Amino acid sequence: MRAASKIAFLASDSEIAQEALVKLGAAYGAVPLDEAGVIVALGGDGFMLNTLHGTQARNLPVYGMNCGTIGFLMNEYAEEGLIERLEAAAEEVINPLAMRAVTTDGRVHEALAINEVSLLRAGPQAAKLKITIDGKVRMEELVCDGALVSTPAGSTAYNYSAHGPILPIGAEVLALTPMAAFRPRRWRGAILPKSAHVRFDVLEAAKRPVMADADGKSVRDVVSVEIRSETSIRHRILFDPGHGLEERLTREQFV
Template identity: 30%
Template sequence: MKYFYLIANLAKELVPETRAYIIDRLEKRGAQCRFLSPAQQNKYGKHTPSELVPSETECVITIGGDGTLIQAARDLAGRNIPLLGVNRGHLGFLNQVSTEDEIEEAIEALTQDRYELERRMMIRGTVFHEGKPVFQDIALNEIAVTSQVPLRVLRYQVSVNDEYLNHYSADGVLVATPTGSTAYNLSAGGPVMAPAGRMMALTPVCPHSLNARSIVLAPEDRVRIGVSNSGRVSFDGDSTADLETGDSLAVERSGLETVMIRRKKQSFMQNLSDHLSGI
């Protein structure tokens, strides 16, 4: 690889210094590196418009927390540019590089074309109002439906492939990908799934029932969630859409995927064990 693009959350501690270090190490190896100018950063905030990332880009390096990488995946969906995350956040399940030694090792491997790629499943959610689609977006982690009013319990009617499944009285209901299984889904008591898998987890959030359980679904399944009162759907905690009484949300596998650089020396099980032991 020779052409890189950096996406950094400059509000986080040590991120500006880390970005400067990565640029220096890349350029010393003859690589070219682009990133948003200060004016563009002020204009677009946490977003990176896809059209600003050059077509010759071979790898995007994100610097920050998992949220920085997820935002990059959403912004650049469909470009199939491999992503590598450098962790300057808290847990960093997605960001596999943290220390200077790991950064140095990763840059050397990338510039010498010694790396592996892993394709991550994404999901698509469509909001229906009076039977017509009115909003659609994608997610790498999860799509969640909650109340518009904090701490208000809603009643959700859930069906899978147009077959009734259950009613949930809960703070929310979410559909998570394998990548997102270690995020909101894990906090809500859902299962951990291997990131390269092709499946979805349907998980009630704080259900008011002892028999409400998370369910793992096949990638070809289609989930529909209806609300008894006004609700809100969020995509990776970023974009949102309001739901009125009678509206519904349909969630299914997206045709888009996120491509990630995977370090050969660290397996998913090792990464999971390291993070769970530190929670």
Template identity: 35%
Template sequence: MKRFFIITNRNKDPKMKETLRIREYLEAHGGQCKVAEMEKNSGENDSSEYLCEVPDNYECCIVLGGDGTMLQAAGNVREKNLPIIGVNLGTLGYMAEVELSEVEEAMDKLLNDEYEIEDRMMLQGVPCQGEDKGVGTYALNDIVIARCSSLQVYNFNVFVNDMPLTSYQADGIIVSTPTGSTAYNMSAGGPIVDPKAQILLLTPICSHNAYARTIVLSEHDRVTIEIGKGRGGNIQKLEASFDGGKRMMMQSGDKIDITAAKEVTRILKISKESFLNILRKKLV
């Protein structure tokens, strides 16, 4: 592996010190590097999303930041099918495998092709208003439907493969991949799952149902979440967010179909350490 594309969270490496260190090390050892030029999305509901043009013919994307930066990078490189590896400049960093103290050793392994690639499942969410279906949006971690303003309990009707499953009175609902099981899903009381698994996790947020628990579904299932009406038939307004970035408004009567995407995110792994051992260290 010789051609590297680097995406950096400029807030966590403001002077680009670590980015330039990695680029100089790779180039000194025969690599070719390009650092991404980031552009903030000017869309009204996408103010937190940063875009970059991903060049062709690169072999790897090195991501400097935390898990949030990894999620944005996964979206940036999805159409290029480019494998990514994270250098952790954040806190927990479940997805960013490489610590700053291990950067040179990690770069040597990439240069010498000493790595494995894990295919991580992604989600696709398609909004539905009546008979009209919108454009699908992708997520590596999760799709969250939750309140965006007033403090109130919302009504959700859940269908699987067009069959009614259950209804929730809750603050929101998380549909998560195994990769996203250690994110909002975990905070909401959902299970932690090995990221190589192929399942969907459906977890209510602060449910008022007495025995609401996470529901585990097959990767082949299609989950439909319908926004119900509020008290007295009032229209409820919520927000669907994709990996905490892209957002869209929803209201009573709207639905969203969520399935496993055909595309995957390819994660480069240079360590033989098991997921459970990594998890043990992160949870200490």
């Protein structure tokens, strides 16, 4: 049984989430983060990602309640029975991706991504990317609108919209998915081991500028991007029984 009675409530700026913050705080009490045994995040998936990133050093489980739109990472919102739901919740552990991007001016930018790291063309012409996996060049030139590397948790997000595969939680793999690939025209991407070190080199960077994005943190004019799983960081997400990520990932494939 987790310390469900010591709850830190965090909410997005939306009116719905702020109203929920007031109601739940009054009903269950609220403690500062440094005294909490669990975090309840009120908002949508974007706010959940921000909460996980912002509290990763605390190693606290996070239980999301949907006050947004899709809410793939969230549980259904209800004011009643929160303590019982927290005590019964199942925990999923997710490791983020670490991005290291180098820009045309030589600066290095680092960021973490729970869902995916993506490269996107930033001009009118298609991007040209060289793909290296674990030090071995696997594709000399991919002409495309972009490409991404996704975790299982993020595989139903941008990756799925780009026609990438849905990955089961615990499969210990990553998805490498192109966006609007022109050459090779029929290449649909690859499934890589979680331990893989992925490197993209941007070809003709001045003529075909590319930006990199890690869960909404963007870097423009990149010349190279390296991506790997950061296993030293563990994000703990709580779900109501029967509604965890495994079930959600399976359900998404039948709609």
